[in-house]
Structure formats: C-alpha cells, structure tokens
Amino acid sequence: MNDDSHLIETPLLRTELLRGNFLHVVRDTVRLPNGAEATREYVLHPGAVMVIGLLDDGRVVLERQFRHPMQSVMIEFPAGKLDEGEDSLMCAQRELLEETGYSAREWACAGRLAPTVAYSDETIDIWFARGLSLGERQLDDGEFLDVFTATPAELRAWCFSGEVIDSKTLIGSMWLQNVQSGEWPLAWKDAATSLLAGQSSS
Incomplete structure (x- = not known):
C-alpha cells in the first residue's frame, strides 16, 4: 500500500462563506505537507x-x-x-x-x-x-x-x-x-x- 503522508493536508480552521438554499461554501485553512499554511475554498454537498x-x-x-x-x-x-x-x-x-x-x-x-x-x-x-x-x-x-x-x-x-x-x-x-x-x-x-x-x- 502507498504511503501518502507526503501528500496529506491537515485541516486547521474552517470559515463559512455562503449558506444558500442549495450551496454551502466554506474556506478551510490547512497545513501543507511541508509545514506551510494555505486556504482551500470548496462546496459542501450532501451527495x-x-x-x-x-x-x-x-x-x-x-x-x-x-x-x-x-x-x-x-x-x-x-x-x-x-x-x-x-x-x-x-x-x-x-x-x-x-x-x-x-x-x-x-x-x-x-x-x-x-x-x-x-x-x-x-x-x-x-x-x-x-x-x-x-x-x-x-x-x-x-x-x-x-x-x-x-x-x-x-x-x-x-x-x-x-x-x-x-x-x-x-x-x-x-x-x-x-x-x-x-x-x-x-x-x-x-x-x-x-x-x-x-x-x-x-
């Protein structure tokens, strides 16, 4: 099995950007594999x-x-x-x-x-x-x-x-x-x- 630890981002903080009738958009602050921080904006979906x-x-x-x-x-x-x-x-x-x-x-x-x-x-x-x-x-x-x-x-x-x-x-x-x-x-x-x-x- 592959060791993906060098690819994984760790969530640190979540900010809600939009909660509409259909879309729920958030911004996550994450720690990158090299220790730096970055943000990820994306849509949460029920499936x-x-x-x-x-x-x-x-x-x-x-x-x-x-x-x-x-x-x-x-x-x-x-x-x-x-x-x-x-x-x-x-x-x-x-x-x-x-x-x-x-x-x-x-x-x-x-x-x-x-x-x-x-x-x-x-x-x-x-x-x-x-x-x-x-x-x-x-x-x-x-x-x-x-x-x-x-x-x-x-x-x-x-x-x-x-x-x-x-x-x-x-x-x-x-x-x-x-x-x-x-x-x-x-x-x-x-x-x-x-x-x-x-x-x-x-």
Whole structure:
C-alpha cells in the first residue's frame, strides 16, 4: 500500500462563506505537507445519485434539461441530490420516478464518482435499473425537462462528438459499455428486497 503522508493536508480552521438554499461554501485553512499554511475554498454537498435506466429493447432513459451555469440544454442521465438522512437506493427510485415517470423492478449499485474534486466534496452513486414500467412524472415546481430514450451506441456517439459533456453522463456511458460487454458485472437485486435491506441497516 502507498504511503501518502507526503501528500496529506491537515485541516486547521474552517470559515463559512455562503449558506444558500442549495450551496454551502466554506474556506478551510490547512497545513501543507511541508509545514506551510494555505486556504482551500470548496462546496459542501450532501451527495447525489444517478440512474442508468435500461429499457427492455436495449435503449436507455435520458433527459434534456437547461442548466443555468452552462447557459445550455444538456443531455444527462436522471439524477438528483440526497435528502437529509435519505438512503441512496430510495433516492434513486424517487428521482427516477419524479423526473421520468419510470419505476424499476430490479436495481444494481455500480459504484461512485466524484465529479468536481477540486472544489466540492460531492459524490454521486451510480445505479442501474431494469424492468422499467412507465407511470406519471412528478416534477418539482420550477423543474422543466424532456425525457427521451436512445441506444447506447447513440449515447457513445454524442459523448465522442461533444454533444454530451456532463461528467456524470460521460462516466455513466463508460459504465454502461463495460456492463454490457460483461467486463464489469453487476449484482442485481429486486427493488423491494433491496429497499427493505437498506431501511433495516439505516
């Protein structure tokens, strides 16, 4: 195992810079490995989930949504942040239903990604869902997005062309390709069983 002691920064002091409706920004004073001090400004985040929904015909569920910081409509996998104390699977099931109207019979947790390590502690749990059935969307007030489906090949082409630049969706496409090739197997579980297990362990 690597000895990373020569890389580790030690927190000394935290100052709150902003606590908004969504963002919580802090400035940490840290001691560097050489003994000097420096500051690190970053966003604290409760964590999030992303759902790769697989339809029976092989297509995946995607969204088109305007993202204000980018001033552009982005192609993304369904995703959303965890509510306080919320189980990751419960959040994934809620977000998929609210944003797309789909519910799933089976779920598999693939892994976790950290999309912005330089300025946020956000992590996103990657969930796969299959056995989809379509119901009614339950969008939040002020939430506007289009739901559509595409083949994995179409998604890969958009990632290559630059039409998809959202980091979680790029990583999701990589996961999807490796899962479908058999390189990265998943442990699928029935939705109800998985949710009960998660609730009993929380």
